[in-house]
Amino acid sequence: xxxxxxxxxxxxxxxxxxxxxxxxxxxxxxxxxxxxxxxxxxxxxxxxxxxxxxxxxxxxxxxxxxxxxxxxxxxxxxxxxxxxxxxxxxxxxxxxxxxxxxxxxxxxxxxx
Amino acid sequence: xxxxxxxxxxxxxxxxxxxxxxxxxxxxxxxxxxxxxxxxxxxxxxxxxxxxxxxxxxxxxxxxxxxxxxxxxxxxxxxxxxxxxxxxxxxxxxxxxxxxxxxxxxxx
Numbered sequence: 001x002x003x004x005x006x007x008x009x010x011x012x013x014x015x016x017x018x019x020x021x022x023x024x025x026x027x028x029x030x031x032x033x034x035x036x037x038x039x040x041x042x043x044x045x046x047x048x049x050x051x052x053x054x055x056x057x058x059x060x061x062x063x064x065x066x067x068x069x070x071x072x073x074x075x076x077x078x079x080x081x082x083x084x085x086x087x088x089x090x091x092x093x094x095x096x097x098x099x100x101x102x103x104x105x106x107x108x109x110x111x112x
Numbered sequence: 113x114x115x116x117x118x119x120x121x122x123x124x125x126x127x128x129x130x131x132x133x134x135x136x137x138x139x140x141x142x143x144x145x146x147x148x149x150x151x152x153x154x155x156x157x158x159x160x161x162x163x164x165x166x167x168x169x170x171x172x173x174x175x176x177x178x179x180x181x182x183x184x185x186x187x188x189x190x191x192x193x194x195x196x197x198x199x200x201x202x203x204x205x206x207x208x209x210x211x212x213x214x215x216x217x218x219x220x
Binding site: 025034042043044046049051088090099100101102103104105106 | 132146148153154155156157158161199200203206207208210211212213
């Protein structure tokens with residue numbers, strides 16, 4: 001069966017520190033992968049999506065970046081966090097061409 | 113104009129009540145539609161897809177009206193465990209657009 005893993009579950013980081021969040025998918029190949037952010041009391045904002053290794057599309061200008069070094073691995077990074085980067089970060093995947101998303105359990109990031 | 117719009121609520125209903133949520137979308141070319149449920153501080157989970165002919169899953173009924181560009185979710189015989197935020201999701205091109213969610217609290 002297909003599963004998606006995301007870690008860590010919670011993170012408290014100081015302003016200006018780097019960030020690395022990892023997401024991996026098991027039991028499938030060539031999935032479309034996505035990073036979303038949900039700020040407190042707000043909707044889901046698409047940050048990045050990837051249709052294949054090394055292929056990253058960015059939806060909004062920000063100090064975040066994403067990479068897909070392997071077919072089932074998607075990484076969200078920042079060199080220097082801002083207070084406004086706080087939020088609930090969700091990785092998601094979907095089989096190519098069909099169906100809805102399946103989300104990972106999310107990382108709750110607080111930048112202090 | 114937002115791609116997807118939902119009434120944020122909150123909806124507070126007694127157990128056993130029937131409650132309906134609506135969602136409108138702006139792009140007539142949108143090709144597929146979903147309802148997700150999100151519990152507090154958890155990830156959204158797929159509740160059901162929405163098909164053109166309407167579809168039912170137990171107490172939940174989803175309907176799509178392409179002419180008016182809205183989708184709906186009807187929950188019958190509400191349970192305490194139905195309390196959550198319900199997100200409308202519209203698939204357009206290669207993008208998924210999420211509504212901001214409608215909050216439901218079922219009261220004993």
